[in-house]
Amino acid sequence: MTDHAIPPVALEYAPAPESRAIVDLRPSYGLFVDGAFVDGADGRSFKTVNPASEEVLAEVAEAGDADVDAAVAAARRAYQRVWSRMPGHERAKYLYRIARILAERSRELAVLESLDNGKPIRESRDVDVPLVSQWFFYYAGWADKLEHAGLGTSPRPLGVAAQVIPWNFPLLMLSWKIAPALAAGNTVVLKPAETTPLTALLFAEICQQADLPPGVVNIVTGAGETGRALVSHPGVDKVAFTGSTDVGRQIARSVAGTDKRLTLELGGKAANILFDDAPLDQAVEGIVSGIFFNQGHVCCAGSRLLVQENVYDDVMDRLKRRMTTLRVGDPLDKNTDVGAINSREQLDRITELARTGDAEGAERWSPPCDLPSSGFWYAPTIFTGVTQAHRIAREEIFGPVLSVLTFRTPDEAVAKANNTPYGLSAGVWTEKGSRILAMADRLRAGVVWANTFNKFDPASPFGGYKESGYGREGGRHGLAAYLAEGGEDA
């Protein structure tokens, strides 16, 4: 061949930051009660920061007992006077309208979500916000077909739903909670996490834009106290919570003995099981998206990788090579793959748990990467040489930290995968269809992904076994969590 003598040319990606200008951030936000933004009764507030820079984004009102009372009362009025009486096809119109506005304002929502949460814009833009819109479209379709939900000929809404959501997918969790509740005819009081309240408040504006009747959706911001006041409020009929197993336990206790319905979607320590006949290059992608998607702040993250021993070395080489191409940094840069850890508290927790991995003799590896000097950051990390006896194999780290274990036979893989207090999700990588089905049958997990990971679809139920909670969100099952069975006489 002709000697071109052109040495290899490095393609260094120039920064490609998404503009913040599309978001109209206000210095302070009130609560959204009865269709209007109002100040908190006792005037307390807290700050929400950009985890990538520690810059204060806004002051947000902290709802106290009186505010929660007002929100629940507004939801009750709206439930009795308007929403539960409205024909399903009318409710559907509002939900479709909200879904359309969400799609129209998707860029604004994505930028704000990345600012407040720290997740990369490519995830908020390409995953979160499109799913949020899809969730409303999906449940809008159900609103006039409740009699086909499998709960009798005339299922009834439950009433006022108290909903508490986490900081890892602020908008997506909002849509998982609000869309089915409204489709079924309930009204809601939702409390977003204290570190990520802003997109819920933007959603409140969207409810106004959609002319949703006042009181159907109420948003109260605050921390644990506000959440406690909301879920233990005697005026709510249904509690839905997504978050940590510890808080889930407290909620279960506070709801016990009442006639409130409860669904909990809690922690996880999912096994991602890779057999020797797996499509290796795609499996490596699946491992990466399983644990590094959203900085590992995913309750169903594939945080335990189980690799068949005869392909272990090959898989580790491929995984490490792939991890060196992950770009960690500014969440608003369109080329960023891994963004900021959501809060200092979470960063401390990840750091502490990872140290136990070192102390217990697991081997830590991270690709070389320069982390920004301000903000909360943790390099993508894998621990090899992990055993079932390690804390990092048992406890949910909720960060970009993968524990790698090995197995020899399918039985051993199943035994190890199920040997956890959790049971939210699992992954199986193999080219053999019969093995996928056999494994899915035996894995004690609410979702089993085959040759993929971290895929969400509004039509597919999602939820856990054991300490990962109970109840299902998504699909017809998710609707059932907001309906009481109706009979001929109901």
Place this chain on the structure above:
Amino acid sequence: MTTTSEPAASDVAPLLTDLPGVDAVGLEARAAALATRSIKKEAKATAIDLAISMVDLTTLEGADTPGKVRSLAAKALRPDPSDPTCPQVAAVCVYPDLVATAREVLGDAPIGVASVATAFPSGRAPMSVKVDDTTMAVEAGASEIDMVIDRGAFLAGDLRKVYDEIVAIRAACERPDGSRAHLKVILETGELATYDNVRRASWLAMAAGADFIKTSTGKVSPAATLPVTLLMLEAVRDYRDAFGRQIGVKPAGGIRTTKDAIKYLVTVNETAGLDWMTPTWFRFGASSLLNDLLMQRQKLTTGRYAGPDYVTID
């Protein structure tokens, strides 16, 4: 991943059997994710110049004349007559009977003359014809031979026939002085139909001695796609890890815009890596791509988009 000597003919069948499968959904999802990289400013300027230097400027029409090839070769020498800083392309790619014409215009310039041989594009001719076709092109001055594999034999399971043909054509690439025209093996991935076939064909071609693996003739739809190119880049990366020999990749057909070319470069960058980011190891088989690259280059230089009349048609 231990480096050993390349497989002997008898080892090729088990080698292909042991290849990991390809999950189509996962492969396409990865390619789609790579296509969302945002390449701007200096990175874009770097990418455009690199892409120009990787173009195999191609004309493969029945109506090709010496005049057409002369003007194509002249364009290869000076892609943008208004800007001497514009890099030259890697090669011009023509039918064997026009190799001498292209070589004459190119003179001693470091631009290759690639020629499609072996009864391009169908490959359906007796072996003796394929060898003669190749020999003639090499004798006429071709520095690179783009051969097509016998897709019929491959799909019928006669992998040995495909392998032997590649070995024979590689031998026909040798010149009397002992040097050798480089061999690019065209898999025609659009006719292989499955990604598993593409991976097997890639490894078969590499084991048989290919210097490059190339997606398509440009005469079959679909021609080059990003997922197929990603897969072939994984193959050359893994082959080098296993056997220590580096092999190039050439997507061809259907890549028309700068935006597309940049997606391919990002895929090279993040799959095979820096070692492949040179025309020695990555090429674009294209005819109309060059003009879009030139127009985008002019826009980056001048800040204004001048339009198609400010670049030469060929």
